[in-house]
Amino acid sequence: MIDSKLLRENPDAIRASQKARGESADLVDQALAADAARRDAIVEFEALRAEQNLLSKSIGSAKGEEKTALLENAKSLAARVKDADSKRSAAEARFNELALGLSNLVDPAAPIGGEADFKVIEEIGKPRNFDFEIRDHVELGKILGAIDVERGAKVSGARFYYLTGVGALLELALVNYAISMATKSGFIPMIPPVLVKPAAMEGTGFLGQAAENVFHLVEDDFYLVGTSEVPLAAYHMDEILDGAKLPLRYTGYSPCFRREAGSYGKDTRGIIRVHQFEKVEMFSFCRPEDAAEEHKRLLNWEKDFLNAMEIPYRVIDVATGDLGSSANRKFDCEAWIPTQSAYREVTSTSNCSDFQARRLNIRTKGENGTSPVATLNGTLVAIPRMIVAILENHQQSDGSVLVPKALQQYLGMDRFTPVAN
RNA sequence: GGAGGGCUCGCAUAGUGGCCUAGUGCACCGGUCUUGAAAACCGGCAAGGGAAACCUUCGUGGGUUCAAAUCCCACGCCCUCCGCCA
Numbered sequence: 001m002i003d004s005k006l007l008r009e010n011p012d013a014i015r016a017s018q019k020a021r022g023e024s025a026d027l028v029d030q031a032l033a034a035d036a037a038r039r040d041a042i043v044e045f046e047a048l049r050a051e052q053n054l055l056s057k058s059i060g061s062a063k064g065e066e067k068t069a070l071l072e073n074a075k076s077l078a079a080r081v082k083d084a085d086s087k088r089s090a091a092e093a094r095f096n097e098l099a100l101g102l103s104n105l106v107d108p109a110a111p112i113g114g115e116a117d118f119k120v121i122e123e124i125g126k127p128r129n130f131d132f133e134i135r136d137h138v139e140l141g142k143i144l145g146a147i148d149v150e151r152g153a154k155v156s157g158a159r160f161y162y163l164t165g166v167g168a169l170l171e172l173a174l175v176n177y178a179i180s181m182a183t184k185s186g187f188i189p190m191i192p193p194v195l196v197k198p199a200a201m202e203g204t205g206f207l208g209q210a211a212e213n214v215f216h217l218v219e220d221d222f223y224l225v226g227t228s229e230v231p232l233a234a235y236h237m238d239e240i241l242d243g244a245k246l247p248l249r250y251t252g253y254s255p256c257f258r259r260e261a262g263s264y265g266k267d268t269r270g271i272i273r274v275h276q277f278e279k280v281e282m283f284s285f286c287r288p289e290d291a292a293e294e295h296k297r298l299l300n301w302e303k304d305f306l307n308a309m310e311i312p313y314r315v316i317d318v319a320t321g322d323l324g325s326s327a328n329r330k331f332d333c334e335a336w337i338p339t340q341s342a343y344r345e346v347t348s349t350s351n352c353s354d355f356q357a358r359r360l361n362i363r364t365k366g367e368n369g370t371s372p373v374a375t376l377n378g379t380l381v382a383i384p385r386m387i388v389a390i391l392e393n394h395q396q397s398d399g400s401v402l403v404p405k406a407l408q409q410y411l412g413m414d415r416f417t418p419v420a421n
Numbered sequence: 422g423g424a425g426g427g428c429u430c431g432c433a434u435a436g437u438g439g440c441c442u443a444g445u446g447c448a449c450c451g452g453u454c455u456u457g458a459a460a461a462c463c464g465g466c467a468a469g470g471g472a473a474a475c476c477u478u479c480g481u482g483g484g485u486u487c488a489a490a491u492c493c494c495a496c497g498c499c500c501u502c503c504g505c506c507a
Contacts (some may be wrong), residue, residue: 004470039470046476053476056488060439074487240468363468370468 003358004035007099017105020112020320031098034091041091045084052081101208104355106320107292107329117319118332124303125312127336132397136339137388138270141167143399145419146391147271158268159260159275161384166416170390171278171383173410175253178280178305178380182251185301187282190252192231195222200234203360205326205352212261228252229377232283237360240370247286247294251380254279271384272344280380285362288354291374292329295351298378299331302347305380308406311389312336314343326352335389346385349378 007014011032015025055077059070111119141147146167152160163171179189201207201223206214215224225231232252241248256279267273282301286294299315306313318330327350334343357363357372364373394402401416408414 042470042476046471049477050475052487057439059487071487076487078487 003099004038004095007031007035007102013105014102018103020106020110021103021323022114022321023103027098027101031095031102034095034098038088038091038095041084041088045081045088048077048081048084052077100202100359103208103325104205104323104328104353106323107351109317110323110329111317111319112321113319114321115319117321118316119319121315121317121331123312123314124307125310125336127312127338128393130338134338134392135395135399136270137391140391140395140399140401141271141387143418144391144401144416146170146416147387149270156275159273161271161274163383163387165419166411166413167387169411170387170407170416173407174381174383174386175278175280176410177308177407179251179253181305181308182249182280182282182301182380185249187249187251190228190232190235190250192225192228192235192252192254194225194228194231194254194257195220196225196230196234197221198223200230200237200360201225203237204230204233204356205324205359206230208325210324213259215257215259224257225254226258227256227279227377228254228281229283232281232377233356233362233375234360236285236362239362241285241362241364241373243287243364243366246364246373247284247290249285250283252281252283254281256382270388272388274384277382277384279382282349282378282380284376285357285373286376287364288372288374291351291353291376294374294376295329295331295349298349298376299333301380302333302349302378306333306335306346308404309386309390310404311393313346318348324350326350326355328353328355335385336393337388338392338395344385344388346382346389347379349376351376 007028011028015028018025018028052074055070055074059067059074062070111117135143138147138149141149144167145165146163148162148164152162183189195217198207198221201214206223206226210226214226216222217224223230229252231254232250235250236248255276257276258274260273260275263273271277282298284294284298303315313333313335316332316334318327318332323330330348330350332345332349333347335346336342337344352375354372354374356375362373362375363370390404391401394404396402399418403411403414403416
């Protein structure tokens, strides 16, 4: 959603932004035309409506023949009002449909291009040199009794898994560590609903190009959220926030559901790409002028977490074509995965500026009336990928895995050891 | 699943077809008075669109009517009770 005023005042910037994303710039012109039609229809309706209001009032006080005559006029006027009203609502619906199809304006600082055109901002930590044959997380998970992908597939199909024993404990430790870290930083912990109404999904921008990855319960018209970003953003839907209380920061712990459509053949082994997982997410509502700074803070909290996990990683500045419709800029943290000899995304933070807030109608009151706030989100920990990173990076030659110091107090152990079976 | 009650501009409430352009109280903001405060008094005080006139919004969506907060239909949510249930 790009609102009508922004669209009219700055169509060139929106066209350029659409192009940078590899999306249609024609849509901008269609929306502009629809907006003009919408505004004409509103003017026409309002004029007729004002006339009708006046006439109705005079009928109220009129008597006898005078009233009969007025009623005749009023009837035909009512028909014209009704006609103008339906034209107006059709024009508004048309405009909304087109406006909702427009993605957020990209941040000029974001690298232009597609998925492969990211910029590496920094690399932190050094990949270990292993002097033994390394095992991947599936093997380690099996040896440690931590992950059971076979039975996950038996019960639910591909891309499902069980976390068992220390695997389950590790999730709880990661969650506890993340929540306590976020709470210390001023985030309000939240356990949100994960079935949401269309308005929440639409408002956060997940029903556009990302719709194919969303589970939809058709019978009840609920969506299963792919991230707690959705219920956290929609938490303040249709509200006016007190400007003095911004930034408002929430941390959500929730299951996440993803259809992973179009990823056939990708990451089919293990738990890197799954249909269901838990995640601790950070979410901020702040003033638009503070959003870029807040984005850096979210990134820093993500880095703090990865540092505490003692995992080598790099930070990338995601290119415009890979931002998703809501973000104007996105930083991903990619952990080193030894068995793949590659950095893989483990966390991601997006600045959505006022894009979601417009669609969700979340505003703050200022000198010149109300205006939309900015929303930002960032992953603190997505459990399966973090488990993969921890197991693979901290594995020992005997198949045991060292527990990062930060998690030891939550786990009551400093090492996972192979179980006999 | 069944029965009943409710939803009005922050909160509470009034309002059963046209002076509702939605009244009142509380809260809040500004002013007068006061050394300061309280009280009292005066003024302001929902949102969106619009330069303004004006238009829209009384849970949501339809309908009746010249005219709907008000009448009709459907739905949503909240509360109470019953049944079932972790």
